[in-house]
Amino acid sequence: MELLWTWTIVLGSLTLVQISWTRPIDEDQHLMPDDVELAKSYLRRFYSLSLGGRDHRGPTRRVRSASPMEEKVRQMQNFFGLSETGILDSNTLDVMKKPRCGVPDVDNYSFYPHRPKWKNHTISYTIAKYSPDMSREDVEKSFRLALKMWSDAAPLSFIKVDHGKADIVLSFARRAHGDFSPFDGPGGVLAHAFAPGEGVGGDVHFDEDETWTTARQGYSLFAVAAHELGHSLGLTHSRDPSAVMFPNYRHRSSKQNTLSTDDVLGIQMLYGKPKKVAETRFTVPDKCDPAFSFDAAAVIQNEIVFFKNRFMWTRTTRQTYWNRLREGHISTYLPDISSPVDAAYDIASKAVLFLFIFFSGHKYWVVQQLKTRSTTGNISEFGFPSSVRQVDAAVHVAEHGKTIFFTGQFYYRYDEHKSQMDPGFPRFIQTDWPGIPRRVDAAFKWHGSIFLLSGTKSYQYDFRQKRVVNIIAGNSWLGC
Secondary structure (H helix, E strand, O other), X not given: OEEEEEEEEEOOEEEEEXXXXXXXXXXXXXXXXXXXXHHHHHHHHHHOOOOOXXXXXXXXOOOOOOOHHHHHHHHHHHHOOOOOOOOOOHHHHHHHOOOEEOOOOOOOOOOOOOOOXXXXXXXXXXXXXXOOOOOHHHHHHHHHHHHHHHHHHOOOEEEEOOOOOOOEEEEEEOOOOOOOOOOOOOOOEEEEEOOOOOOOOOOEEEEOOOOEEOOOOOEEHHHHHHXXXXXXXXXXXXXXXXOOOOOEOOOOOOOOOOOOHHHHHHHHHHHOOOOOOOHHHOOOOOOOOOOOOXXXXXXXXXXXXXXXXXXXEEEEOOHHHOOOEEEEEHHHHOOOOOOOOOEEEEEEOOOOOEEEEEEEXXXXXXXXXXXXXXXXXXXXXXXXXXXXXXXXXXXXXXXXXXXXXXXXXEEEEEEOOOOEEOOOOOEEHHHHOOOOOOOOOEEEEEOOEEEEEEOOEEEEEEOOOOEXXXXXXXXXHHOO
């Protein structure tokens, strides 16, 4: 009920008369009560509509202006590019009924205090609760691809953690879930996110009453996650219907992983443009170049795998197919790892036949088999001192239950059964590995020997006799 204030002259004096009136929001059509309530709820949530009483300040003249409802309808129509009539016509109601993000379209300080952004451009995330609608692998892949859209456009990197505190927490919940922004059941609001900051800052909540999917049935988790993670990075809604940050849902498959110009400008305004990376990290290295060297190597099941920059080669250990060589981008075989691999090794496990451990910088990944989900952690968990920032090479010696880590001029010995470093390490490589250069780039164990790759050479080392028994060109492993 709105109040119309009019002035009436009575017996030569001014008297303020309060007239109660009801005006249809659209005089040209009869709106259903449910539509009016839907509109009010929509405008309260996304456009800060307040329908409280007017200010009573005595008999001072006021010129009638549009009602708060009309003003907010106009604001909403302006945002979505509709005709700004202030009237709840069918087009306006149709937009209000579309499934969408739960973050307001106008500034709301419970979601966006002071327009923050992350100070650290390496951002961690964790999945606190999964949806039963999809496999864990599909949920993780959807989030990973959504994050990649933003890291491709800005100097950002994302690390998934399974233990401890993370910057961004992703979870699925129903109705009221503890953040004063309850979900509304199927349809309507699909998810919401909070801007960077402490506490719930950066977190994303998905409505479990929706049906989440990787296909066209239900709602694409990839599409919604890409939008909400934009909020987690500090972006507000875009008026561009082609933008990922447009508030209304639009189906996107994981193959449609491109940002609009508006999205790119927005994320780069916050974090800058992506750093230029040397072209050699994106083109396949010339494996037969006389100066070619390896980053890492490991025996994975029946194949010897070699790594260089962001690429890998696999060579079968079966004599019948010895010359069979495959190559490809690391992400083809190890989708969770987008960075170059520094070191790798395999180890038998009680739970599964083999586990494969990959190192990149200060992080490591444990993979059960290629193309499956992985867990990650910090290399400090192995007992390395803080001065060790990365591992150069690693090789597991099953006969002794030990893993050898090479870093700089030193090597460490790790007891896999005790899950701790052996005392007395690190030691100098040249002291205990006669015939091996001061630095090891890659290592793997095969046919009872340890093969150590350093620079352009491959050294076959008999660890029982503690001596080098053969030296060949490193890239001869790749058929050169």
